[in-house]
């Protein structure tokens with residue numbers, strides 16, 4: 434019997450994409466291969482990073498502000514390698530993120546400025562299978578970004594100052610992709626860009642230098658996704674849950 438698939442395979446590159454993430458390096462772990470493939474097909478991409486990752490790293494002697502500066506620099510450098518030149522930081526404190534009205538407004542602002550055809554955000558749901566996905570900042574950013582995409586960015590009466598004072602018209606993001614969620618329904622083949630994805634992750638030296646076999650770890654994880662998505666053996670994939678928002 435043929436396996437049931439809720440979604441057709443690989444949706445292809447959108448005209449524009451906004452990726453929202455909690456920390457510098459989240460994008461490189463979870464979605465950079467997909468981003469590289471879409472950029473090759475002409476997608477215009479913006480990254481929005483909510484915290485500076487100032488609670489990250491392994492060097493206890495390094496002042497936290499220096500860590501934040503380092504991680505911003507790592508993120509900008511790594512994004513460039515993937516072909517992304519528009520990286521925006523919201524400057525929230527690492528490990529203290531809540532889906533406040535302030536954060537939702539800041540995300541709405543970026544959505545209305547960028548006007549993306551597709552957005553990728555963290556899932557607001559818990560994925561019990563992977564310890565890295567348990568970080569509460571990921572879910573808080575997912576929750577805030579979900580509310581910003583629907584309904585706030587499209588509603589002129591939500592955060593009215595954005596329209597009134599900044600002239601930012603409402604914007605409907607037609608398609609939302611969730612990363613790191615427990616119930617993926619879309620798998621993007623990233624085999625051809627795997628080496629560059631690993632390279633982009635290595636640029637986050639403060640976070641990845643201690644991994645003995647970063648490439649192997651990543652390969653195993655992406656092979657699991659490919660297998661779950663029914664791709665042929667030897668392929669590697671990133672996993673998403675697609676949500677229609679209109």
Ligand SMILES: [Zn+2]
Pocket residue numbers: 455456459568571
């Ligand atoms: Zn993270």
